[in-house]
Amino acid sequence: MATPHIDAQPGAFADTVLMPGDPLRAQFIAETFLDDVECVNRVRNMLGFTGTYQGRRISVMGSGMGIPSCSIYAKELITEYGVARLVRVGSCGAVRDDVAVNDIVIGMGASTDSGVNRARFGGHDFAAIADFDLVRHAADAARERGTKIKIGNLFSADLFYTPNVDFFQTMKRHGILGVEMEAAGLYGVAAEFGARALTVCTVSDHILNGEALDAQARQTGFAEMMAITLEGLLRDDRETSR
Numbered sequence: 001m002a003t004p005h006i007d008a009q010p011g012a013f014a015d016t017v018l019m020p021g022d023p024l025r026a027q028f029i030a031e032t033f034l035d036d037v038e039c040v041n042r043v044r045n046m047l048g049f050t051g052t053y054q055g056r057r058i059s060v061m062g063s064g065m066g067i068p069s070c071s072i073y074a075k076e077l078i079t080e081y082g083v084a085r086l087v088r089v090g091s092c093g094a095v096r097d098d099v100a101v102n103d104i105v106i107g108m109g110a111s112t113d114s115g116v117n118r119a120r121f122g123g124h125d126f127a128a129i130a131d132f133d134l135v136r137h138a139a140d141a142a143r144e145r146g147t148k149i150k151i152g153n154l155f156s157a158d159l160f161y162t163p164n165v166d167f168f169q170t171m172k173r174h175g176i177l178g179v180e181m182e183a184a185g186l187y188g189v190a191a192e193f194g195a196r197a198l199t200v201c202t203v204s205d206h207i208l209n210g211e212a213l214d215a216q217a218r219q220t221g222f223a224e225m226m227a228i229t230l231e232g233l234l235r236d237d238r239e240t241s242r
């Protein structure tokens with residue numbers, strides 16, 4: 001079985017897929033955090049891997065940048081490979097004064113300037129939200145690790161280089177925790193096709209004050225995000241009845 005974008009065999013993906021935007025970050029995650037790793041997709045270099053974390057089968061695959069790319073992979077993973085949990089592990093920019101580079105934020109919801117969810121929801125506004133239990137278990141994992149995180153609303157932008165820079169102030173006033181490019185689309189796909197989804201991001205830059213992580217700090221913050229995400233998933237396995 002293959003889709004236009006994934007040439008993996010049936011059963012090649014675990015029921016849970018981590019999705020960073022960057023396929024090389026997918027490879028890094030697989031090689032750094034998983035055991036017994038096998039590469040399961042190379043189409044368009046959108047690398048996908050399956051391995052284990054503490055004995056639990058987990059896959060990781062790049063989503064590409066932006067809602068259209070992420071939506072293609074998420075949809076095919078759910079409907080063709082039986083994936084039931086998708087967790088975006090990404091980077092985002094901050095606009096609030098109390099959100100700093102290296103902070104970890106969880107997208108309980110995701111606002112957007114994209115039209116995809118209206119397209120799938122009869123032209124109406126769709127509340128793009130994460131799965132509550134995935135949010136809860138990631139939050140519990142963070143608390144147990146003693147890591148402070150923020151949970152709230154992300155903004156999934158169609159344009160990385162937006163001409164409407166004044167809108168960042170509006171986002172700030174509305175409490176947006178981070179600006180990224182996929183979460184609202186991922187949540188819409190998950191809702192349409194009956195999967196559970198979550199987004200966890202590390203703040204890589206502050207859009208309004210110009211602060212940005214150096215490479216070393218990026219790596220450290222990223223490792224903590226991965227630990228929270230993976231431990232949250234193990235909790236979800238233990239505590240959520242399906």
Ligand SMILES: O=P(O)(O)O[C@H]1O[C@H](CO)[C@@H](O)[C@H]1O
Nearest residue numbers: 020021022065090091180181
């Ligand atoms: O670091 P990733 O996961 O790619 O996420 C962010 O980085 C990319 C933009 O540079 C977009 O994909 C955005 O959502």
Ligand SMILES: O=c1cc[nH]c(=O)[nH]1
Nearest residue numbers: 091092093179180181
């Ligand atoms: O999409 C993104 C990701 C990181 N930083 C931003 O400003 N935007």
